[in-house]
Structure formats: structure tokens, C-alpha cells
Amino acid sequence: MSRIVYVNGDYLPEEEAKVSVFDRGFLFADGVYEVTSVLGGKLIDFDGHFKRLQRSLGELDMPAPAALDDLLEIHRALVTRNEIVDGLIYLQITRGAPADRDFAFPPEGTEPTVVLFTQSKPGLGESPQAKQGIKVISIEDIRWGRRDIKTVQLLYPSMGKMMAKKAGADDAWMVEDGLVTEGTSNNAYIVKDGKIITRNLGTEILHGITRAAVLRFAREAQMVVEERPFTIEEAKAADEAFFTSASAFVMPVVEIDGVSLGDGVPGVVASRLREIYLEESRKAAI
Template sequence: MTQRTVYVNGDYVAEQDAKVSVFDRGFLFADGVYEVCSVLEGKLIDFPGHMRRLKRSAGELEMGLPWDDDALLTIHRELTRRNALEEGMVYLQLTRGSAGDRDFHYPGADTPPTLVLFTQAKSLVDSRSGREGIRVATQPDWRWARRDIKTVQLLYPAMAKMAATAAGADDAWMVEDGLVTEGASNNAWMLTHDGTLVTRELSHAILPGITRTVVLELAQALSLRVEERPFSVEEAQGARECFVTSASSFVTPVIAIDDVPVAGGRPGEVARKLREAYIEESRRRAV
């Protein structure tokens, strides 16, 4: 098996040789943020949007980011080249670094951050879930109150996904006060029977998805009515269609929620059209 090359603090190294301090705050406190850029045909998808969100996440945590977009693009491209990645993802993780010991207080501004990137090969366009849809199980949203920051503290989403798997589903939808916030690693959508596309408005309650932003643009191009508002589990179960969006799954139909079939238990036509449009637009915008 070919070993991947990963990027760690300025160096491209074999994955088995990659090292980060045991005192790194990402390890000790989940004091870090991350981004995921998809790759199609060796090119990066939605890169500018991901970098804007990275800067916002770092800024919200008062975390230094001493690389500009051009430098980060160069790293992404070089890592993609070295790993001969044609289709999949590039993960970037930025932490506050290590001051050499454990302390709840942020280290001094002169402490260099830790920057790690690695690739992951995955079939994105021709995926089973994209063709056949997924089943979701609802879970209480017990995450922290700043879900708009893309932090590395992903324990509860992992727990929710495992609970969904135990319930015979493919993924989880988070629910708070009877309303869907988002998926464990994606944004949630539904299509009402009058043809209105609904997804939750941006706030501290959800992550501002980059794929979500593009899909909103595509929906307008397809002359779909859009409402940004919360919706209940029951409303979604009775919807004409449901789907999720994310960088690693594009637009993926939801065919059941808590074992209640949606759209007759089959992928919906609007989700299919949006998925095709997103893939076409992604290829056009790729860098």
C-alpha cells in the first residue's frame, strides 16, 4: 500500500513520520479549526469559500493564521500532486500550537500555530449514497452553542453518527427544541409540497456550509423558491423531498427519517437536479 505524504508545519513527510507535540492545544483542548476541500479531476472545489470560512473560524477564536490564500493554495496543490489525488478530499487542521506545557490560558502571541494537511481518496461523483440516498436518525443536539465555528471538537457528532448507525440509519440529524438544526456533518434541507426549498437560516446554531451557499445559488438559477427557516422533524418526514449538503457528499438525498419514508423512500427529482448542477458548477469553478 502506497504511503501518503502529509504536510506538517512547513514539511511534506510520509504519514508514518508525521509528528505533532503532545502539548499541542489541538490534542489537549480541541483548540483548533479545520476545513475540507473536495478534489475532482485533481482540482480543488470551492477553495475560496473554504478559505474565507477558515479565516472566520480562526478569527472567532482569536487564533493566528499566518498564511494567506495563495500560500495555502500552493500547499493544497502540492499535496494533491504528491499523492496523485484525482478525486477525494484535502483536510486542513489549524491549532493554536504548543507552548510546551498544559495551561487553560491561551499561549503568547509568539507561539507558532500548528498547520497539518492530509489527503483522503474517495469516490465523490459516483457514490452509492448519491444514487440511492441515505436514511437518517434524529439525535438530540447536545453540542456547544457556537456551531458556526468549524472547530475540531467533533466528539458529539461522532457519538450521534454511532447512535444513528445503531438505529440502522446512515447518518444523524440533530434536533433542538423540536427543530432540526443540521446533520452531524452536513446541512439539512427539505422541499415542501408547494415546491419551496427550505433550509435553516445562518446563526450560531449551524455551520455556514460552503456547499450550502453554492446550492442556494443553484436553486435560484433553477427558479426554485427558497426559505431560510427552521423546520420540525414531522414537517421533514411529510415533505416532498429531503437532502443534505456537504463538501464530501455534495447533494445527497434523504429517503427516510427515523424509519419514516420520505418521497416514497426514493431519491427526489429536485435533489438529483441540484446534485448534477452542483457537480457541473464545481468542475467549472475548480482551481
Template sequence: MSRIVYVNGEYVPEEEAKISVFDRGFLFADAVYEVTTVLDGKLCEFEGHCARLQRSTAELEMPLPWSREELLEIHRELIARNELIEGMIYLQVSRGAPADRDFHYPEAGTQPSLVMFTQAKSLVDNPSAARGNKVISVEDIRWARRDIKTVQLLAASMAKMQAEAAGADDAWFVQDGLVNEGSSNNAWIVTKQGTLVTRDLSRLLLPGITRASVLKYAEAAQLKFEERPFTIAEAQDAAEAFSTSASAFVMPVVEVDGVSLGDGTPGPVTKRLRELYIDESRKALL
């Protein structure tokens, strides 16, 4: 059955969804995106994703003419039309396609493009959460503004392919000997003293919505945490490790560059945080 996709004001079957070849998102990766989780047919952490979208477009001096209420209505309409119970909604805003290819931004007043579609996927009962992921480290070759959620994802795709070729599940980006983040997630370790560690926010990494919630829930649960850089060696010596993202929640990491963590299975702190995140998220679905 064909999905219904939203393209610039219209809900159309995915086979009919089209956008101009002159769109700057296609030609220059001049676009930003968000992925919002759907659980039980409702939106998870919509407010956070909406706020980050507004920040990303502002950082790129890109117009965002849709209000929070309008974006919420489109999200809900896509859920209804596609009868989505669990999965994700992908949203992409580009600067649009006003004219021929040109490095310069178009004149003010040009209407940006908005594309959204659903992806049905089992998120809560993800088999990877039961066995844990293996990660490798890769050099961070991305551009310098990783705090903006742009569609420039070729380096992330290459990292994931490197991980697959190495028999791993994912990759962590390393710069100057320090872990920035995962290929599509934030990276965490749990020290042998039980302290959660994840890198402090800067232009080096994306301010993850799930990351922020996990920090909030950890504090409420009186778990110690530190926002600071860590090395691969420190990760290999940790009691546990995990990643956080909208589509994977809290995902255990059981091996880093060939070194098993603990007994090689998801640890108790990670399991607790995953359960806590899912439970708390379900209480606040929109």
C-alpha cells in the same frame, strides 16, 4: 503506498508525520479545520473554505499566518505528490504547542500548527446518492458556537454511532423541536409545493460552503427556497429531503425517523440539484 502529509512546513510520509503531545489541538480541541474537495485533480470551492477558515480562526482569536496563496500552494503540492484525482484535503490549524498544558491561551507571537493530508475517495459516483440515506433525529448536545468549524466532533461521532446502531446512515441534530443540521452536513427538505427549506444561519449551525452554493444555484434555476427552521414532523411530511456537504455534495435523504419520504427513493429536485452542483463546481475548479 504511503501518503505524503504536510506538517508545519514539511512534506513527510504519513508514518513520519508527528505533532507535539502538548499541542493545544490535542489537549483542548483548540483547533479548527476545513475539508476541501478534489475533483479531476483540482480544488473545488477553495475560496469559500479559505474564507471560512479565516473566520473561524478570527472568532477564536487564533493566529493564521499563512496567506491564501500559501495555503493554495500547499493544497496543490499535496495533490501532485499524492497523485490525487478525486477525494479530499483535510486541513487543521491549532493554536500550537508553546509550553506545558495550561487553560490560558499562549502569549501573542506563538506559531500555530498546520497539518494537512489527502484522502482518496469516490465522490461523484457515490452509491449512497443513488439509493438515498436514512436519518434519525438526536438531541443536539454540542457547544453553543457551532458556526465555528472546530475539531470538537465527539458529539457528531456519537450521533453517527447512534444512527448506525439504529440501522440508519446519518443523524440530524434537533434542539427545541427544530432541526439544526446534520451530524456533518446541512439539512434540507423540499415541501410538497416544491419549495426548498434549510435552516437560516446563526450560531446554531455551520455556514456550509456547499449550502451557500446550492442556494445560489437554486436561485439561478428559479427554484423557490426559504431559510427557516423546520421540525422532524415537517420533514416526514415533505416530498423530498437531502443534506449538503463538501464530501457528499447534495445527498438524498429518503427516510426520517423511520418514515419514508415520497416513494422512498431520491426525488427529482434532489437529483437535479446534485447534478447542477457537480456540473457548476467542475466549471470553477482551481
């Protein structure tokens, strides 16, 4: 059965879904997006993703196309129509499709383009990778300076993923001025002497929704959290490491640039945080 996607007010088979060749998302990467996980047919951290979406739109001076309740209804409809038990819902909003290509923003009143689609991921919460951990490499961070806005400008992160694959690793952590910023699609953490260390919020990194939840759960569990930049050398000398994202939740890292961390297996802190996050998120899912 073909997936049902949402495009500008219509639910369509994916083969029939179209956007204009003049859409600014296609021409200028002038758009934002969010990814919401689905576990057991319910949405994880939806309110947090909606609030970040509002922030991203505001930072780019783009009008919000719908209220929270409307977007929630669309998300739920796609879960039902596509029979998603575990999976992901991608939402992308662009500045729309004016009559022609122009660097200047389109006239006020131009309708934004709104697209949502699903990906079915059976067993999303029981990832085999989480049991064995992943390997990362470090690469130079050459992205634009407003990484706190979740835009569709994802070319360099995509290239970073391919650099990692070519090196026999799973992902890449980006480094700027000697300091780790974040992963290609995730927030980065190390653990040293029981202390969780992750970069503080700023324009250099995405304000992760999963990051916020995991740090809250860590503090509630009486774990020590230090929000500050760390170097790639610190990371290689750490007892353990992990990353967080909406689709991977908490993912242990067992190797950085060919250097094994700890015993070379997922550490106790990352493993426990993954358990807590999944347990609490399932309880709060809507």
C-alpha cells in the same frame, strides 16, 4: 506508497509526521479545520473554504498561519504528490504547542500547528448512495452554542454517527427545541410542494460552503428557497429531503426516523441540484 502529509512547513511520509503532546488541539480541541474536495485533480470551492477558515480563526482569536496563495500551493502540492484524482484534503490549524498544559492561551508569538493530509476517494462524484438515498434518525442536539465556527470539537457528531449506525441508519439530524439544526457533518433540507426549506444562518449551524453554492444554484434555476427552521415532524411529512456537505455534495434523504419520504427514492429536486452542483463546481474548480 505512503501518503505524503504536510506538518508545519514540511512534506513528510505519514509515518514520520508528529505533533507535540502539548499541542492545544490534542489537549483542548483548540483548533479549526476545513475539508476541500478534489474532482478530476482540481479543488472545489477553495476560495469559499479559505474565507470560512479566516472567519473561524478570527472568532477564536487565532492568528492566520498563511495567506491564501500559500495554502493553495500546499493543497496543490499534496494533490500532485499523492496523485489524487478524486478525494479530499483536510486542513487543521491549532493554537500550537506551548511548553506545558495550561487553560490560559499561550504567549503571543506561539507558532500555530498546521497539518494537511489527503484522502483518495475514486469516483467521489458518482456515489452509489446518491442514487439510492440515505436514512437518517433524529437525536438531541447537545453541542456548544458556537456551531458556526468550524472547530475540531467533533465528539458529539461522531457519537451521533454511531447512534445512527446502531439504529440501522446512515446519519443523524440534530434537533434543538423541537427544530432541526443540522446533520452530524452536513446542512439539512426538506422539500415541500416544490419549495426548498433549510435553516437560516446563525450561531446554531455551520455556514456551509456547499450550502451557499447549492442555494445560489437553486435560485438561479428558479427554484423557491425558504430559509427558516423546520421541525422534525415537518421533515417526516416532507415530499423529499437532502443534505449538503463538502464531501457528499448533495445527498438525497429517503427516510427519517423510519418514515419513508415520498416514494422512498431520491426526489427530483435533490437529484437535479446534485447534477447542477457537480456540473458547475467542476467548471469553476482550480
